[in-house]
Amino acid sequence: MSVKLGLIGGGVMAEAIISRLIARQLYLPDQVLVSEPQTPRREFLVEKYGIKVTSDNRTAAAASDVLLLAIKPQVFEAVVTELAAGSGNNGQAKKQLPLVISILAGVSLSQLQAAFAGQPVIRAMPNTPATVGAGITAIAAGIAVEPSHIELARAIFGAVGEVVEVPESLMDAVTGLSGSGPAYVAVMIEALADGGVAAGLPRAISSQLALSTVLGTAQLLQSSQLHPAQLKDRVTSPGGTTIAGITHLEGAGFRSAIIGAVQAAYRRSQELGK
Structure with missing residues (x-):
């Protein structure tokens, strides 16, 4: 079965989303692939959720229908550079993803759209109660996003709580209120x-x-x-x-x-x- 959801980063928020999506059967375990650099964390995710894991961000990006960025904002540029460097491996062009979703605080849609040129991008801001399914997530859509992408993002974050849609100009205010x-x-x-x-x-x-x-x-x-x-x-x-x-x-x-x-x-x- 092909991978449907790829995640770069396997931390607490990523785990919260994965656990709720699998519990609600929105994704099956073998449809989820997480790229995580720490071996103990990868082993934990496999043991607890039965998902696929890798240490190669390019594998997660190339294999997935949806890519969720769940890394620290400080490593965003390094990850993007790595993905770009792998786009020409073996003479193959990088797979065009239907949707890229970012939960990186402070990384704007313009930055995301520049990094994933031509792909629909959604910026999201969940909060920590998402870890118990009681969070609220604000989402802001990029220029290439279609209604079907919004519905998909709503389904993903709806698994961990409520979802609201806002213009990106309000995302910093969302961070100050529900994020913090x-x-x-x-x-x-x-x-x-x-x-x-x-x-x-x-x-x-x-x-x-x-x-x-x-x-x-x-x-x-x-x-x-x-x-x-x-x-x-x-x-x-x-x-x-x-x-x-x-x-x-x-x-x-x-x-x-x-x-x-x-x-x-x-x-x-x-x-x-x-």
């Missing part, structure tokens, strides 16, 4: 737990309460379609404990700090793309 956002939420959960400990709760119970509170609130907002302000108003009684806590948060600039964090990450993403 899990870290902000983790800091908030840690702070909630620390607050519980400061108020006298045992660490384990405080951590459990903090985590479940954030998880439950997110699920409630999603299922009820309430605006966050509406939910906040429902919990806030006149002269009660919640308004006392919110008053302290407002005085400490909590809301402004979160907004500022997204903006700072957005600016940094812009810098990385230059």
